[in-house]
Amino acid sequence: MSAAAGTEHANKALIRRWFEEVWNQGREDLIEQLRAPDTLARGLGENNVESRGVEPFRAFYTNLRGAFPDLHVTLEDMIAEADKVSVRISMEGTHTGHILAAVTGRRVKAGGIILVRIADGRIAEAWNQFDQLGILKQIGALPAEPEHDRFLAQRP
Secondary structure, eight states, X not given: OOHHHHHHHHHHHHHHHIIIIIIISOOGGGHHHHEEEEEEEESOSTTOOEEESHHHHHHHHHHHHHHOTTOEEEEEEEEEETTEEEEEEEEEEEOOSXXXXXXXXXXXXXXXXXXXXXXXXXXXXXXXXXXHHHHHHHXXXXXXXXXXXXXXXXXX
C-alpha cells in the first residue's frame, strides 16, 4: 500500500469512528480527541455561518442529540483523497427532546453531505450540508411541505 493510500485509509477510519462513536454511541468525550482544538466548521447553524473551536460544535452536538437522543447516522458513501474525506450520510431519530421545538415524538429522516479535511490525525476543517429545513418541517417547527415542489414543477 502506498503512503497516500495508507493516509486515505487512516482518514476514512477516523471518519467512521467519528460517526459511529461520537454520533451513534453518544461518546461526547471523544470530540476533543478526534477534532483539532481550532477546527473550522461551516454549515452547522441555520445561517450557514463559520464557527471555530470546540464550543460552537459542542452547542450544535448537544442541541441535535438533545432533540433526537436516539439519533443514528448511516454512512452511505465515503470517498477519500489526500487529506480530505467526503461522506454522504442519512440520519434518523425520534424527536423526544424539547430542543428545536416542543416535543412531538415524530420520527425524522434527513440526508447530508460532509467534506472534512484532516490534519495530524484529527478533523481540522469541515463543510456540512444537511437537510436542516427538512428536519424542522418534519417536527412541525416550520410549515409542512407544499403540495408541489417549486423547484421541480413544470412551468409554461
